[in-house]
Amino acid sequence: MSENKIKNKQGMTEEQFLSIYDAGKYEKPSVTVDMLIFTVTKEEKKNYRKLSEKVLKLLLIKRGDHPFIGQWALPGGFVQMKESLDDAALRELKEETNIDHIYMEQLYTWGDVGRDPRTRVISVSYMSLVDSSTMDIRASDDADDAKWFSVSAKLYQEQKTVTEKGYVLQQLIKLNLSNEDDDLSALVKTVKTVEGKVTKVNREVVESNGIAADHAKIIAYGIERLRSKIKYTDIAFNLMPELFTLTELQQVYEVILDKELLKANFRRKTAEMVIETNEYTKDAGHRPSKLFRFNPNWINNME
Structure with missing residues (x-):
């Protein structure tokens, strides 16, 4: 018997089931993509006999509309019904920053309830490393600006508590992003709970200055993953x-x-x-x- 002729408990084939399926039966969350585009640039050297120092930078856009108007965010936007996540990421990056033809890989999916004041939004984040000297960065019509920010993520505070079944590790990560015109910062709290073979990790933005939505914890996690991947990949x-x-x-x-x-x-x-x-x-x-x-x-x- 062919697969599409198999009947369910109601006696319907797949074709019959799909013909009466109510797509509005369940509420639909919106899906967005957010891109972490990293680069490393040379700082101007004061002494020509000394090697130029290199700085890790991240591309951000300045939001031109509500919510979080005037704050800096990762490039991104909503996924359309007839495009894949990867296609949406490439399209949004091109539309918002003029960056095109780069490789990006999925980083993590963010789905906390209430992370976006507009509606229920699930975001798939992507990460890429690029040579910024080859990029012509230009902000789109719906963004006020697009700029590279020097970025650092440092351990600010750490506490480990041993429990009966394992331990709880709490860390506060201090995030700083800056360029010639703007200084942004955030504190991101990470709680790792280990009970036997089960590990749970929770991330929370404790404080954010100038960084939109929950993008501070996306950035902090992106740097964490980047530091991990650089050790075993090219x-x-x-x-x-x-x-x-x-x-x-x-x-x-x-x-x-x-x-x-x-x-x-x-x-x-x-x-x-x-x-x-x-x-x-x-x-x-x-x-x-x-x-x-x-x-x-x-x-x-x-x-």
């Missing part, structure tokens, strides 16, 4: 030009991880990820450095 190479020095590559890892790395260990771990070339840098004031390129056939040996 995601960092999305930020690199075709040719680069090993020092430049290490700087990118350090600015994302927010810590210094031992040169010898770093080069050992990334050895198979790069291919040595016969070219050298030609920067004035510095000794020439060997240039490398990404090895697409590397074998994962990252810890």
Whole structure:
């Protein structure tokens, strides 16, 4: 018997069932997409003999309408009925920031009740790393502005309580975003509860200054995931030009991880990820450095 002829408990085939199905039987939440677009840029150097410092940055748009008018938010918008989540993310990013043709991966789905004052909204967040020097950023008609913000997420407070079945770990993450015109901040509380083999994590925005909706906790989680992924994937190479020095590559890892790395260990771990070339840098004031390129056939040996 063909599958579409199988009858349910009411004696209907699938075709008969679908012909009378009431699509309005259940309330429909709205679905949106929000994009975390990270880049790493060079800070201007005061001494030309010193290497430029690199800074992690995130792209935000300034909301031009209610709710949260005048506050800064992640690029994003509502998913249309006849498009996939991925297509919606690419469309919204193009419409709101003029960024096109980049790879993005799904990060997490946010569905807390009351997270949007307009209606019940579930948001699927995406993450991408890009070379901002190749981007022509322009805000859309429904956004007042689009800008890169230097971003940092640091552990502000931590408390671990041992329980009968496991433990509860509470962390406060201090989030700071800034550029030449704006300074934004937030405190995000993360509570991780472990009971035997069951782990639950709850995230809450405790305080937010200038960051719209619950986007502060989306940003904090995005940085957490980025720091995790950079340890075992080649995601960092999305930020690199075709040719680069090993020092430049290490700087990118350090600015994302927010810590210094031992040169010898770093080069050992990334050895198979790069291919040595016969070219050298030609920067004035510095000794020439060997240039490398990404090895697409590397074998994962990252810890």
